[in-house]
Amino acid sequence: MKLSFELNGKPATLEIEQRESLAEVLRGRCRLTGVKISCEAQVCGSCTVLVDGLPVSACTLLAYEVRGKRVTTIEGLAEESGRLHPLQQAFLDHFSFQCGYCTPGMILAAKALLDDNSVATDAEIVAHMNGNLCRCTGYLPILKAIRQAANEMRDEK
Numbered sequence: 157m158k159l160s161f162e163l164n165g166k167p168a169t170l171e172i173e174q175r176e177s178l179a180e181v182l183r184g185r186c187r188l189t190g191v192k193i194s195c196e197a198q199v200c201g202s203c204t205v206l207v208d209g210l211p212v213s214a215c216t217l218l219a220y221e222v223r224g225k226r227v228t229t230i231e232g233l234a235e236e237s238g239r240l241h242p243l244q245q246a247f248l249d250h251f252s253f254q255c256g257y258c259t260p261g262m263i264l265a266a267k268a269l270l271d272d273n274s275v276a277t278d279a280e281i282v283a284h285m286n287g288n289l290c291r292c293t294g295y296l297p298i299l300k301a302i303r304q305a306a307n308e309m310r311d312e313k
């Protein structure tokens with residue numbers, strides 16, 4: 157079947173199988189390997205992408221369900237000039253990853269929060285990030301990075 161949607165700000169049309177998940181299509185057909193697949197059961201958050209600005213688990217969403225919608229992956233976050241999104245820069249600044257497997261999903265989940273609420277408290281950040289698991293870094297550097305990005309995003313407004 158044919159799937160038309162917006163991918164990282166550009167129109168995209170692909171031939172897909174009806175049974176394919178969004179994660180499979182983004183990784184396999186679009187070569188966007190920043191979308192990480194781990195549990196495949198909507199538990200770990202590593203496959204998080206944004207659909208119309210909201211975080212979703214791409215491992216359990218059938219790709220055809222995003223027809224006509226806006227999909228953002230980690231590859232779509234930096235500016236065309238190469239300037240990183242404040243969240244990407246903050247994760248680097250605070251050493252908020254080790255293996256990095258959870259990082260794209262973490263950053264996209266955090267972006268959804270800060271786009272909606274740039275004055276989120278630590279408790280709100282922790283509650284929002286509850287569905288994104290990291291098995292090697294520890295969560296404090298991740299929280300610090302999200303806090304820094306929130307401050308910068310507010311200043312840029």
Ligand code: FES
Nearest residue numbers: 194196198201215
């Ligand atoms: S791979 Fe999708 S939530 Fe874990």
Ligand code: FES
Nearest residue numbers: 254256258290291
């Ligand atoms: S940095 Fe390794 S799982 Fe989070």
